Each structure stands twice: as structure tokens, then as C-alpha cells.
Amino acid sequence: MKATIKVLKEQFKYFYLVRRLSVYELRSKNNDNYLGMAWEIINPVFQISIYWFVFGYGIRQREDIPLTENLSVPFIYWMIIGMIVWLFFYQSIIQGSKSIYTRIKMLAKMNFPMSIIPNYVVLSRYFVFLGMFVILILVMNMSGYYVNIYYLQFPYYLLALFVFTFSLAFVMSTLSTIIRDIQMFLQSILRMGLYISPILWNVDTIANETISLVMKLNPLYYLIEGFRFSFFGIGWHIFNDPIYTVYFWSITIILFTFGSVLHLKFRRHFIDFV
Amino acid sequence: MTISIEIKDLSKKYKLYQSRSERFKDLVLPKSYGKDFWALRHVDFRANKGDVIGFIGINGSGKSTLSNIIAGIVPESSGSIYINGQASLIAVSSGLKGDLTGRENIELKCLMLGFSMKEIKEMQQWIIEFAELEDFIDQPVKSYSSGMKSRLGFAISVTIDPDILIIDEALSVGDKAFAEKSIEKMKEFKAQGKTMIFVSHSINQIKNFCNKVLWLEFGQVKKYGNVDDIIPEYENFIKEYKKMTKKQKSVYKRKVIENQTVRGNK
Secondary structure, three states: OHHHHHHHHHHHHOHHHHHHHHHHHHHHHHOOOOOOOHHHHHHHHHHHHHHHHHHHHOOOOOOOEEEEOOEEEOHHHHHHHHHHHHHHHHHHHHHHHHHHHHHHHHHOOOOOOOOHHHHHHHHHHHHHHHHHHHHHHHHHHHOOOOOOHHHHHHHHHHHHHHHHHHHHHHHHHHHHHHOOHHHHHHHHHHHHHHHHOOOOOOHHHOOOHHHHHHHHOOHHHHHHHHHHHHHOOOOOHHHHOHHHHHHHHHHHHHHHHHHHHHHHHHHHHHHHHO | OOEEEEEEEEEEEEEEOOOHHHHHHHHHOOOOOOEEEEEEEEEEEEEEOOOEEEEEOOOOOOHHHHHHHHHOOOOOOEEEEEEOOOEEEEEOOOOOOOOOEHHHHHHHHHHHOOOOHHHHHHHHHHHHHHHOOHHHHHOEHHHOOHHHHHHHHHHHHHHOOOOEEEEEOHHHOOOHHHHHHHHHHHHHHHHOOOEEEEEOOOHHHHHHHOOEEEEEEOOEEEEEEEHHHHHHHHHHHHHHHHHOOHHHHHHHHHHHHHHHEEEOOO
16 A cells, blocks of 8 residues: 555656656657658558458458447447557557666666656557547547537546556566566467457357456456447446446556555666666 | 765675576575676775775776666665765766657756756756767767767766766767866866766776775775875786786686675575
């Protein structure tokens, strides 16, 4: 508990720095390209179009996704929401887990705590995500899914997504500094993650209830469904299933606490692991 | 006399592993695996404010490890260290990001050191002038020559005005004019009464600049005292060492390693 509070305090105290550093992070990644930061948007757009082409259009045409009794939406709109969340999550975890050991040599002797390193790396991805999110809102409205009262849920889900992703990246940043293999392990697990998360296909179509329940244990499912509820104006997802909300936050808090304890235990010796 | 650095019974242990499985076992199991390598053993020394200390010793004697510990980059394994004020290490091109331009690097580094944007704007002009980078300041650092990099690193480090300055071979790169300029700056710091540590192989630089010398051998303090007392002795040692045949040198080196390596017990 003490560890959690300490790490939290560090995050807030250095928030200005976190923000500035995340901008430099993005800049240093894209300085060489002629199109610069535009690639941060171009890249996911390409990726989404490929998935859409393969799963939604030509090769394996999908039917509309039934959401409520009288609402079905075309696969592409349904998928695109999950995809954007997933791309943020995936890149944040991969880069977040590398964040400490790749920077430690440079950052070991600076006037800030190392717990903010994964934070600014995740935040730099989050900026990109927010950009994509704004585009997504435009696309949705142009396609006839208009702004509705349930958009009020967005701040909550945007925050929850960041907190959850950061917590997981924070745990991984310590683990993969100590054991580098974690990095490899993560990469292969996450590649699979796309297919076992409810992004490219609808969990409700699974007849087997146990499997469908197991799928829903994935915290990403909670977030993605929340976004979908809002975009398509289905309802208040937060209150729809309170137990699910409690479950999501328990997982997040456990991850963050575990990450804090682990981080504080090892941070003095990070440099010896490099 | 105020004490600036006080180090008591400081040791630094590194682990040497024969294989990956050994490394893994050591991490997971309570029993200890692998050999211990003592980069520093029972180092005691004290520096007063205003001292300029040269660290000398042949390669692998622990000079860099000690200066890294004083700078707070590497943690010690045992013993205690007291630092009065903020220590800053200047190493060649320390912590510059190759993808960013020189200007961005200045901002980034100063931000991380806790300066506000306003202060940085003020410092920037001075840094750019001192580093003599001119048009290159808006080019990515990876296109810099090594001299440019170390000039920029040096300029940033001296602007932040630390209480204790640790200079690790930083002045050996760059041309003569810049080296002289840096020495001038160092002298200014010296006049201000800052504590400085010089890690160098150049006996001349140490003679000119330092008032005390810490001579390290096998990770232990061999001698610590005034420049005039120790440098002649060190010069003799270096002469002897140079005279040694290849075989003698390797025997000597092996002795060093055996001295510092111990089968570990946790």
C-alpha cells in the first residue's frame, strides 16, 4: 500500500516532465521521416484497412454484427473501435516493457524517479491514440452513428484505458529489465492477444458459455465494449454490469500495486542488470 | 573545512557467470551461483570542499566504477557514501539522444535535470556558444563528430552548475583550443571552490590541475595524498609496468583478477 502511494505521488509530482518527455519521445522516433509524425496516423490506418479487407470485405466477408434486438452494425465500424484500442494497448505494452532497460544508462542520474519512465512512454502512445480517437469520432458521425448521450461515458473509458495500460506496462518494465526473456514472451503472447480479444470477431457468437466467460475475463473486453456501447448509443455500459466494473478495477489495482512493490524493490539495482 | 565527499569501507561487487543457466539460478534460487568480482574493495576516502582530486591507476583498477558510484549512477554493494550537494558526471557524449537535434537534446537534458522551460531558454544560448556548434545545433546529434558530441555534453554539464564535478576522460577528445577552453572553465570552478574529480590517464593534466591524488590498484586504494607526493611514485610504477615483458604483464593481470574474484556465497 505504501509503495502504491509513493509511486502515485511520483507520477503526479513529475507530471509536467512526463508530458514534455513524451513529446520528445514521439519526436525522436519520427525525426528522420519526411512525413514526420504523420506516420503515427498513417501506419494504423494502413493496418486497419488490411484487417478490414481480409476479415470484413473481400476474402472472408463478415455479416453485420447484431448488438441489440433491433440494431446491427456493419463489421467495419464494429471492428475499427476495437482495433484502435488494441493498437494503443499493444504498442504501449511492448514499448513500455522495454522502456527502462533501454534508457537506464542515460537516465540513471537524473533528478526524477525512474517510475515515470514507463509512464511517459505510454503517454506518448496515448497522444497518438487520442488523435486516432478524434478521427474515429468523425468517421462514425459521417457514417450515420451520431453523437449521443452515451458519449458522456468517454472520459471514463479513456481514463480507464490509460490507467490499465500503464499498470500493466509498469509491471512489465521491471520484469523485463530483470529477465530480458519477458520481452520476447510478451511479443509472442500479444500477437496472439489480437485474436483472443473481441476485436476481429464477436464473443457472443460462441455457443460454449465457459469459453465465452473466459474471454470476457480479458480486461480489454470491458474497455472495448464500453467504447462500443457509447459509439453506437446502446446504453450505460458502466452500470450495465457492475460486477464487471468491479472486476476490471480490481485487476487494475492489483497490477498497479504489484508493479509498485516490484519497482521499488529493484529500482536501485536496475543498472546492475544491464 | 566542510566535507564534500566521505566514503567509508565502500565495496562494489559484480557477478560473473559461466553460463546463462547460472545467471538464472542465481536470480531465482536462494543459493549463490557464479563468481564474485570485486571492482572496489574497502575504499575509504574523504574530500573537502574545494579539493580537486585526480583518480589514477591502470585500466581496470576501478576508477570509473568509483566515479560512477560517487555520481550516483551505480549503487554500492556495501559501505557508506556521503555526498554534500549535487554531483554531476561528465563523460564523453553522456546521455545524448542521437535522433534529436542538439537543441532538443539541450532542452531534454535540462528538463530531466529539473529546470523549467524559462531557465532552459536562458541557458541555451550560452551552451550553444560554448560548444561552438553553430549551424549544427539544429542537426540530429548522430551526425555530429565525436568532438562535437563531447563539446555539447561538456557544455551542458558545466552549465547546470553542480556542487561536485566528475570528469571522466572528457577532455581527451576535442581539439586543443576546446581543451584549453574547458580547462579555463574548470579553473573558474576551482576558483569558486567547487569539488572536482578528474579521472585521467594523462599525468600532465593531473599535475597541472589537481591538488590531491587517489591511486587505485586492484579496486583498492593504494595511496591517497598530495599530488607532489604521489605522482613521482606513480610515474615510477608506470615506468616499471611499461618495462615488463608481455608475459610479466599477463602474470600481473592474472594476479589482479584472482585477487578480485571470489567464489560467491550469499
